[in-house]
Amino acid sequence: MAQAETPSASEIDRELTMSRAMVEAIAHEMREDEEVFVMGEDVADYGGIFDSTQGLLEEFGHDRIMDVPISETAFMGAGVGAAMQGMRPVCELMFADFFGVCMDQLYNNMAKTTYMSGGSVSVPMTLMTAVGGTYNDAAQHSQTLYGTFAHLPGMKVVVPSNAYDAKGLMHTAIRDNDPVVYMFHKRLMGLAWMPAPEGPKTGVPEERYEIPFGEADVKREGEDATIVTLGLHVHRALEAAEGLAEDGIDAEVIDLRTLVPLDTETVLESVRKTGRLIVVDEDYHSYGVSGELIARATEGALEDLEAVDRVTAPDTPIPYSRPLENEFQPSTDDIAAAVRSITQ
Structure with missing residues (x-):
């Protein structure tokens, strides 16, 4: 469904938090395409520390919602390899600050493979990661780093500010044939222990819709x-x-x-x-x-x-x-x- 055919968030009665909107989009894509799967630290049994995968395990099981060891280099590399073989992994990097641990996999493999293969190999991988401060988690868990990823060619960079956009952009990200870095702000997720400001919780259609990249x-x-x-x-x-x-x-x-x-x-x-x-x-x-x-x-x-x-x-x-x-x-x-x- 094109964006133009989708009602605006203010015209929809049903409201979701940003975390629920993201999960709804991921679940829809997983039902439509068995090649979509999720992997990351605490994404299965815990449901993501910011509720980014809450409830997915119950529907899809451990075969498609996978907790991984604390080795960002290993599981990001596994995600890149799976994407190169035609799967569509959604890999969660728990905090964007941790990108340094797996930077070789992200920039030298995920971002550059399509270019270096002359377009013969696609990497349809979504890197989902939490950004931002405001809850006192110090220097290694509170950065945004939007510009770091945007500066390095080969990756699309997405930053939703509300639930309506979060769902539409997630659909677009998972279906994109290039690597997408999907950066969500912790403060906007609608968590009980970290209240969001007024605004991120919006009307969200139940059906699938996409928000095109590059449209402010x-x-x-x-x-x-x-x-x-x-x-x-x-x-x-x-x-x-x-x-x-x-x-x-x-x-x-x-x-x-x-x-x-x-x-x-x-x-x-x-x-x-x-x-x-x-x-x-x-x-x-x-x-x-x-x-x-x-x-x-x-x-x-x-x-x-x-x-x-x-x-x-x-x-x-x-x-x-x-x-x-x-x-x-x-x-x-x-x-x-x-x-x-x-x-x-």
Whole structure:
């Protein structure tokens, strides 16, 4: 079913958390195609530490929902090999921070095989991984690292911000013939022990639908400034925009949804209208998504661009202390202050 034929999330009575929407999409694909399977640490009996696979074991059993030893290099390599043989593995890397353990398998094998084989070998593998902070898990379990994966060619990079997008993007990811890195934010999953902000729980159709990669979503239209972001900070940007509206500042908010491919044109159209660009990113300040988007805006809409700024995490390991982590994270107030600074 094409996106255009699917009702918007606001038109659907049934609401799901992001975790349930993801599971529903995976289960549907597993019923449709016996070559789809899930593997990772604590994905079977535990159901994923962020409920990303909750309930799948009961329906599909251990043959298709597989807990693995704590060796990311081994099971990611197994996933790549299975994909090269025509299966469609969904491999969960429990935290994106662990990518360094299995980087050779991910970048030198998963991402490059199609290119190096001259297109004769596809790798239809979905790498599902948790990103983000806000719950005090310190420097090795709290990074986003969107830009790291997006920088390396050969992988598509997906970052849903709500349940409706999470399901549609998961369907697209599993059916894609190229490797997809599907990065979900822990804070958005709807867990009882880590409450989500207002917004990620949305209407979700029961039937299968796809959201095409490379199509950003304008969450809020505005005339005075463009805020571009993804994941958790879509909701913080929307909250900031509502506060700014009370002061007469009309901010447009764009949810990128995917980084690879990147919907540059939607960003440029907005910048040509507003003349001002704020990029909000939970990833690090330097050499990342924020700099790339500002570069593309200056390359494509320099004559229309009056001012730019970015609100990011600082270039330092993420602190464990709750007050320090709160200071580290880009906040709603930080976003509002940045918009005010370029519109006044």
